[in-house]
Amino acid sequence: MNTRFWVEYHLTGSPKETEDMAKGIAIEQSVGLPLQLVASGFLQDEILGRVEDLKVLNDQTSYVKISYLTESIGNELTQLMNVLYGNISLWKGIKVIGIELPDPLKAYFAGPRFxxxxxxxxxxxxxxxxxxxxxxxxxxxxxxxxxxxxxxxxxxxxxxxxxxxxxxxxxxxxxxxxxxxxxxxxxxxxxxxxxxxxxxxxxxxxxxxxxxxxxxxxxxxxxxxxxxxxxxxxxxxxxxxxxxxxxxxxxxxxxxxxxxxxxxxxxxxxxxxxxxxxxxxxxxxxxxxxxxxxxxxxxxxxxxxxxxxxxxxxxxxxxxxxxxxxxxxxxxxxxxxxxxxxxxxxxxxxxxxxxxxxxxxxxxxxxxxxxx
Amino acid sequence: MNTRFWVEYHLTGSPKETEDMAKGIAIEQSVGLPLQLVASGFLQDEILGRVEDLKVLNDQTSYVKISYLTESIGNELTQLMNVLYGNISLWKGIKVIGIELPDPLKAYFAGPRFxxxxxxxxxxxxxxxxxxxxxxxxxxxxxxxxxxxxxxxxxxxxxxxxxxxxxxxxxxxxxxxxxxxxxxxxxxxxxxxxxxxxxxxxxxxxxxxxxxxxxxxxxxxxxxxxxxxxxxxxxxxxxxxxxxxxxxxxxxxxxxxxxxxxxxxxxxxxxxxxxxxxxxxxxxxxxxxxxxxxxxxxxxxxxxxxxxxxxxxxxxxxxxxxxxxxxxxxxxxxxxxxxxxxxxxxxxxxxxxxxxxxxxxxxxxxxxxxxx
The missing domain is CATH 3.20.20.110 (Ribulose bisphosphate carboxylase, large subunit, C-terminal domain)
Known part of the structure; x- marks a missing residue:
């Protein structure tokens, strides 16, 4: 389907630091490789996380929105949590504050039965x-x-x-x-x-x-x-x-x-x-x-x-x-x-x-x- | 068997605060009730966590060792994690730094196969x-x-x-x-x-x-x-x-x-x-x-x-x-x-x-x- 989903973060650090962190998160939570080692085409254009929005809130906090390819999570809750906050849980200064999923994915997770x-x-x-x-x-x-x-x-x-x-x-x-x-x-x-x-x-x-x-x-x-x-x-x-x-x-x-x-x-x-x-x-x-x-x-x-x-x-x-x-x-x-x-x-x-x-x-x- | 196991913590706060926290942890991670509501006998003497050691390390940190009844964890890893750091994960200033298990419990968990x-x-x-x-x-x-x-x-x-x-x-x-x-x-x-x-x-x-x-x-x-x-x-x-x-x-x-x-x-x-x-x-x-x-x-x-x-x-x-x-x-x-x-x-x-x-x-x- 090639749809994407969005994750929002608050990042702690100076504006320069949080800009670098945003790029770093987009890489870590998708390809997990330095960009020069990532092949152009599908990997760079689709798999790689995209920094969609970045706002400096104050000199120690920025708001960042990153999108990922929906197929990354392979319809698995374990992998949704992994893309959401897997390896970046081992970094400092990242708070996940929101997530927006396309309907097909929500339908997969079904939600409460009652x-x-x-x-x-x-x-x-x-x-x-x-x-x-x-x-x-x-x-x-x-x-x-x-x-x-x-x-x-x-x-x-x-x-x-x-x-x-x-x-x-x-x-x-x-x-x-x-x-x-x-x-x-x-x-x-x-x-x-x-x-x-x-x-x-x-x-x-x-x-x-x-x-x-x-x-x-x-x-x-x-x-x-x-x-x-x-x-x-x-x-x-x-x-x-x-x-x-x-x-x-x-x-x-x-x-x-x-x-x-x-x-x-x-x-x-x-x-x-x-x-x-x-x-x-x-x-x-x-x-x-x-x-x-x-x-x-x-x-x-x-x-x-x-x-x-x-x-x-x-x-x-x-x-x-x-x-x-x-x-x-x-x-x-x-x-x-x-x-x-x-x-x-x-x-x-x-x-x-x-x-x-x-x-x-x-x-x-x-x-x-x-x-x- | 009525054996106990030990959990060690670093608590953040003044000496008075960490003393209260230590007592609070011993309660929260065992009976989860105010002490005046806990019946005397088995519940107070065995189930209730015991503060076995408490050392003020500096004006903002104390070391605390608390023991719990081994049967509390009912031979389940989920419950071991629960006694170790369940509801107190929702408190602030508690760091679990060590655990000491009696041999029968270790044998139950078996450890690495290879x-x-x-x-x-x-x-x-x-x-x-x-x-x-x-x-x-x-x-x-x-x-x-x-x-x-x-x-x-x-x-x-x-x-x-x-x-x-x-x-x-x-x-x-x-x-x-x-x-x-x-x-x-x-x-x-x-x-x-x-x-x-x-x-x-x-x-x-x-x-x-x-x-x-x-x-x-x-x-x-x-x-x-x-x-x-x-x-x-x-x-x-x-x-x-x-x-x-x-x-x-x-x-x-x-x-x-x-x-x-x-x-x-x-x-x-x-x-x-x-x-x-x-x-x-x-x-x-x-x-x-x-x-x-x-x-x-x-x-x-x-x-x-x-x-x-x-x-x-x-x-x-x-x-x-x-x-x-x-x-x-x-x-x-x-x-x-x-x-x-x-x-x-x-x-x-x-x-x-x-x-x-x-x-x-x-x-x-x-x-x-x-x-x-």
């Missing part, structure tokens, strides 16, 4: 903000975790995810736990006539992840938690595109922090947790709340939420889930700021309000309803 | 430094790449790897290329009576990676190139432990730069490209030469090479491969500094010496022999 609407259908929650609780910590036994889940579900929580540190460990093996928690949540749902959804953590090696996802689906899980920073983005994509188990996927940002948080290196949070998670098939993207214990700023949150929710004719929208420091006190202002198409995850906080977990959930619901 | 000795056996190169060439750039057709490989092999190069950007693309599909290059290298070997080994790049999605590895082995590849930053570390581990195709694995650092290069965030290069690649099963670890176009310093190189070569009764040693800026001029001094158990990768440089590729290889060989 998206916001599909997730809401599954949760039977067509409108309004959603509340998410976490069963934790690792070290607790299966029955204790199931009991916690039961109490959250009785209180009317929308989703119960497992902590990203809860995997397959001696004190609670994955299969036993999924069975026990699914049962507990179903028992609560039949009492409340509710539709609380349980989300086990399937993060693991490539095969084991699929086995766990399958088991989880068979025993009543309603969605799956996966950490692509640990599994690789392709495991997320495969999980999303596989016909089985066909459950919505919630993606966790663990291990990806140093890729996002440096001011002049890496990939901006909106692009990584928003666009790339969405391209890879995440129906929901967990992100840290700014002001909590994580190094996220307000504009990072805004940007991830926007990239999840942005209309795109080819990719479904994904649901942002905000966690890592939400409390009874800041929930109203967050809800006002970010609106209804957001999941609010209360981790430890939901345990801390009082010892009565169902009542804690009800209290949060009342806070949100008062705000709606 | 190691330096096994790799040398396959190459029939029992002693001396090794030379590696790269077929590149992407965009060149299969037959042109095969012709390049033939000329490198005729010159007596030890290994020919594919560039990490050469994957499965319209201008050279993986299977055609592997077949053609294998044939070309075999043809050269039969002329020279040499044993040049061809290393195709199998980096891809989890299933496709295995299919490509299998195909590569069947058609005469002698080792495999994989980029764990793109595939996830578990895909590397699985490739190493699978009975088929049973080839040595060379791991490439693409996409991992921002995890290593910030002075006060991430994981130090020696630990990541040395120890962790080795634990995951890499027989050889590619690392950027300090002084080339990458942001690596001399001590980073030293440290990766040491971590690859360090004696360990349980894990085989892995072979460091130095690339990204090696030339005819600096090769002698690098050889003097790093010795014989190193592969020297000449990417573009090998093309640049002259248009006579076999002669370029011979010239490099002569340089190394003069130095030995």
């Amino acid at each position: 998206g916001i609407r599909g997730l809401r259908d599954r949760l039977r929650a067509p409108v309004g903000p959603l509340l998410m609780a976490q069963v934790k910590p690792m070290g607790r036994g299966t029955h204790e975790l199931a009991e916690l889940a039961y109490r959250f579900a009785i209180g009317g929580i929308d989703l119960i995810i497992e902590d990203h540190m809860v995997t397959d460990q001696t004190w609670s093996h994955f299969r036993d736990r999924v069975f026990a928690i699914s049962q507990a949540v179903q028992r609560a749902n039949s009492k409340t006539k509710g539709n609380c959804v349980y989300v086990p953590n399937v993060t693991s090696s490539p095969e084991e992840l699929l086995l766990r996802a399958d088991w989880a689906s068979r025993y009543g899980a309603g969605a799956l938690l996966v950490s692509p920073g640990l599994t690789g983005f392709d495991s997320l994509q495969r999980l999303s595109q596989n016909r089985r188990p066909g459950l919505p996927i919630i993606a966790h940002p663990t291990f990806l922090g140093s890729l996002m948080l440096s001011p002049n290196q890496g990939i901006v949070p909106g692009l990584l947790l928003g666009t790339i998670f969405r391209l890879a098939g995440a129906d929901c993207s967990l992100l840290p709340y700014a002001g909590g214990r994580f190094g996220f700023h307000e504009e990072d949150c805004q940007s991830v939420i926007e990239h999840c929710q942005q209309a795109d004719l080819l990719l479904k929208r994904s649901m942002p889930a905000l966690g890592g420091g939400i409390t009874l006190e800041n929930l109203p202002s967050l809800h006002k700021k970010y609106g209804n198409d957001v999941i609010y995850l209360l981790g430890g906080q939901l345990y801390g309000i009082s010892a009565d977990l169902p009542e804690n959930v009800r209290q949060l619901r009342r806070v949100l309803e008062r705000e709606t | 190691g330096i000795r096994g790799l040398r056996d396959r190459l029939r190169a029992p002693v001396g430094p090794l030379l590696m060439a790269q077929v590149k750039p992407m965009g060149r057709g299969t037959h042109e790449l095969a012709e390049l490989a033939y000329r490198f092999a005729i010159g007596g190069i030890d290994l020919i790897i594919e560039d990490h950007m050469v994957t499965d693309q319209t201008w050279s599909h993986f299977r055609d290329r592997v077949f053609a290059i294998s044939q070309a290298v075999q043809r050269a070997n039969s002329k020279t009576k040499g044993n040049c080994v061809y290393v195709p790049n199998v980096t891809s999605s989890p299933e496709e990676l295995l299919l490509r590895a299998d195909w590569a082995s069947r058609y005469g590849a002698g080792a495999l190139l994989v980029s764990p930053g793109l595939t996830g570390f578990d895909s590397l581990q699985r490739l190493s432990q699978n009975r088929r195709p049973g080839l040595p694995i060379i791991a490439h650092p693409t996409f991992l730069g921002s995890l290593m290069l910030s002075p006060n965030q991430g994981i130090v290069p020696g630990l990541l490209l040395g120890t962790i690649f080795r634990l995951a099963g890499a027989d050889c670890s590619l690392l950027p030469y300090a002084g080339g176009r990458f942001g690596f310093h001399e001590e980073d190189c030293q440290s990766v090479i040491e971590h690859c070569q360090q004696a360990d009764l349980l894990l085989k040693r892995s072979m460091p491969a130095l690339g990204g800026g090696i030339t005819l001029e600096n090769l002698p001094s690098l050889h003097k500094k790093y010795g014989n158990d190193v592969i020297y990768l000449l990417g573009g440089q090998l093309y640049g010496i002259s248009a006579d590729l076999p002669e370029n290889v011979r010239q490099l060989r002569r340089v190394l022999e003069r130095e030995t």
Whole structure:
């Protein structure tokens, strides 16, 4: 097709330095050879990255836009990440801030299978903000975790995810736990006539992840938690595109922090947790709340939420889930700021309000309803 | 077994701040809950991370050693990475500088299948430094790449790897290329009576990676190139432990730069490209030469090479491969500094010496022999 796609960067350095960096990136991320060794014709004219735009923003920062031949990425997510920020991750002063893909490529990556609407259908929650609780910590036994889940579900929580540190460990093996928690949540749902959804953590090696996802689906899980920073983005994509188990996927940002948080290196949070998670098939993207214990700023949150929710004719929208420091006190202002198409995850906080977990959930619901 | 393992960090901040950070890390990377919500007994006594050592190094840096319960990682590489640097990757000012694992855990991760000795056996190169060439750039057709490989092999190069950007693309599909290059290298070997080994790049999605590895082995590849930053570390581990195709694995650092290069965030290069690649099963670890176009310093190189070569009764040693800026001029001094158990990768440089590729290889060989 000979189409191209575009990557935008902020480069740190003097105007002269950033001009050289821009040319260097265009070479490194395509031919990877000194130009005098690159044959003229197709290699120089098409394969070689092209500096399409370069603006000096101030004496230490420039904006650069480079295009690459679409075929470079060979329809593979691993190679998309490689062209986006592969070897240049080993350089200093390069921040990837945007990407623009032609439609055929977007169609290849497919994006979320369920998206916001599909997730809401599954949760039977067509409108309004959603509340998410976490069963934790690792070290607790299966029955204790199931009991916690039961109490959250009785209180009317929308989703119960497992902590990203809860995997397959001696004190609670994955299969036993999924069975026990699914049962507990179903028992609560039949009492409340509710539709609380349980989300086990399937993060693991490539095969084991699929086995766990399958088991989880068979025993009543309603969605799956996966950490692509640990599994690789392709495991997320495969999980999303596989016909089985066909459950919505919630993606966790663990291990990806140093890729996002440096001011002049890496990939901006909106692009990584928003666009790339969405391209890879995440129906929901967990992100840290700014002001909590994580190094996220307000504009990072805004940007991830926007990239999840942005209309795109080819990719479904994904649901942002905000966690890592939400409390009874800041929930109203967050809800006002970010609106209804957001999941609010209360981790430890939901345990801390009082010892009565169902009542804690009800209290949060009342806070949100008062705000709606 | 109730054994523990140790992680060492450099923390950035005042002595008071780093003391608080150390306690915070011990909590975040284990229970992930405020301490008053963590039940006494097993959770507080065993699961909770323990600050075992804390030394103020200067008014902006402290050294901290924290131990975690071995069972926390549940014998999974994904979870080892998660405990090592999962959610705290989203904090600022934490650099992971060391890890110490008990033997049972090391035995679980197995490490390189071939190691330096096994790799040398396959190459029939029992002693001396090794030379590696790269077929590149992407965009060149299969037959042109095969012709390049033939000329490198005729010159007596030890290994020919594919560039990490050469994957499965319209201008050279993986299977055609592997077949053609294998044939070309075999043809050269039969002329020279040499044993040049061809290393195709199998980096891809989890299933496709295995299919490509299998195909590569069947058609005469002698080792495999994989980029764990793109595939996830578990895909590397699985490739190493699978009975088929049973080839040595060379791991490439693409996409991992921002995890290593910030002075006060991430994981130090020696630990990541040395120890962790080795634990995951890499027989050889590619690392950027300090002084080339990458942001690596001399001590980073030293440290990766040491971590690859360090004696360990349980894990085989892995072979460091130095690339990204090696030339005819600096090769002698690098050889003097790093010795014989190193592969020297000449990417573009090998093309640049002259248009006579076999002669370029011979010239490099002569340089190394003069130095030995």
